[in-house]
Amino acid sequence: MAAYRDLSLNQLKSYLEEKKPTLILFHRKPDPDCIGSAVALGQVLSELGMQVRLCGEDPIPKRLLFLNEGSKIPAVIWEEMEGKEIPERIISVDVASTSQLGSVWEGLCKAGRSVDLMIDHHGRGERFSDGYVDAGAAATAEILFDVFDLWVKEGKLRSIPLIAAKALYAGLAGDTGGFRFSNTTPQTMVRGAELLRYPIGHDEICRKIFECKTRAQMTAEVEAANAIEYYCGGKFAVSRLSLSRKRELGLTDEDLGTMIDVIRAVDSVKVAMVVREEEGSRYRVSMRSTDTVDVSLICAEFGGGGHARAAGFTAELDDFDIAFEKIKKEIENRLQC
Ligand SMILES: [Mn+2]
Structure with missing residues (x-):
């Protein structure tokens, strides 16, 4: 190098x-x-x-x-x-x-x-x-x-x-x-x-x-709140947005940036994550940490990066669930749950 x-x-x-x-x-x-x-x-x-x-x-x-x-x-x-x-x-x-x-x-x-x-x-x-x-x-x-x-x-x-x-x-x-x-x-x-x-x-x-948000952004935030899944006794929260759902709601990428803030706001949540499916089995993942978990380390494993408390990655994955299990396990380890 x-x-x-x-x-x-x-x-x-x-x-x-x-x-x-x-x-x-x-x-x-x-x-x-x-x-x-x-x-x-x-x-x-x-x-x-x-x-x-x-x-x-x-x-x-x-x-x-x-x-x-x-x-x-x-x-x-x-x-x-x-x-x-x-x-x-x-x-x-x-x-x-x-x-x-x-x-x-x-x-x-x-x-x-x-x-x-x-x-x-x-x-x-x-x-x-x-x-x-x-x-x-x-x-x-x-x-x-x-x-x-x-x-x-x-x-x-x-x-x-x-x-x-x-x-x-x-x-x-x-x-x-x-x-x-x-x-x-x-x-x-x-x-x-x-x-x-x-x-x-x-x-x-x-x-x-x-x-200020656009109406579409508001729609995306409501969707993020409705789709929330909790793990680790509520410390880890995830919202997923599939490509078909995104189309159904008429959302563009520009509308989705604040979905993560909605999840992060829940009082029990230490790590928040939004998973967005994109064309060609690509997944765009955003993570936030409100605690000691350094999410940039987790994202780096998938070719991404960022800060300790705000990071992300985009990856082409045949099966997102396999990656998700890995991420979940790491977070569970780090949060000791
Ligand atoms: Mn900056």
């Missing part, structure tokens, strides 16, 4: 100061942190006189489009890059593995290119370029805040552009569940507080991220 370089914060800052046309990549199934980080970095680099473009396998989801509102930075999916010149510098934000880049990674490989720098906060994952990876940061947005803050203090930037400040706050709030999750540190709050000095409208940001 190639040895990749770990940059210091100052090296990261200098690297970003190099005036180069830049492609900023975010991960598939985008969340507020990856979109917020991409938008914020894009906005600031463009303010510093660089040409920027954002790109991911999936487009920015409708519910997060407000983060890029008012920005002139184009956000495209990889297909729209096809045939166009790929910018000189490629930076990924909030991406822990190449599989999270999906078709973007495949396209880059085909074009003989790769990622030049990864900026991320996932402790477990797969290094695929030089990078700045701080597993102690609750969000990638925290890392970018530090860089922008240095630029402001040095006078390179008059202030953090409002669009970027909003986007960073969304990233911080998103990955900490509104500053509630265990990953929230004193530094997270300090950075959040600094961003509140800007007229970002944090109440509206949080309402859009956490409270």
Whole structure:
């Protein structure tokens, strides 16, 4: 395996100061942190006189489009890059593995290119370029805040552009569940507080991220609640959504992201899991832990990853029940039930 370089914060800052046309990549199934980080970095680099473009396998989801509102930075999916010149510098934000880049990674490989720098906060994952990876940061947005803050203090930037400040706050709030999750540190709050000095409208940001849902999303949450199965005396809870049921309910992937939150909310639950059947015997599994069980270790066994308390994997399995029995046994061992 190639040895990749770990940059210091100052090296990261200098690297970003190099005036180069830049492609900023975010991960598939985008969340507020990856979109917020991409938008914020894009906005600031463009303010510093660089040409920027954002790109991911999936487009920015409708519910997060407000983060890029008012920005002139184009956000495209990889297909729209096809045939166009790929910018000189490629930076990924909030991406822990190449599989999270999906078709973007495949396209880059085909074009003989790769990622030049990864900026991320996932402790477990797969290094695929030089990078700045701080597993102690609750969000990638925290890392970018530090860089922008240095630029402001040095006078390179008059202030953090409002669009970027909003986007960073969304990233911080998103990955900490509104500053509630265990990953929230004193530094997270300090950075959040600094961003509140800007007229970002944090109440509206949080309402859009956490409270607003589409009717389809509500349908998916109701389905998650109705389909709950309890194991291990209620400590382990699972909801499954078959492909046929998903079609019957008229749901798309974008509607399903919060199903896991419904299950996690049950008071007895220490480990929550949502299993979504996809085309071609593929299964997409999300796991959450409210206790000491490190679900990223379990997901890693199936080629996935994430954080100790929030992880997932997608796998092609002939028989999901075999995998499920294995997962269940591991969780039962870890929860001692
Ligand atoms: Mn993140």
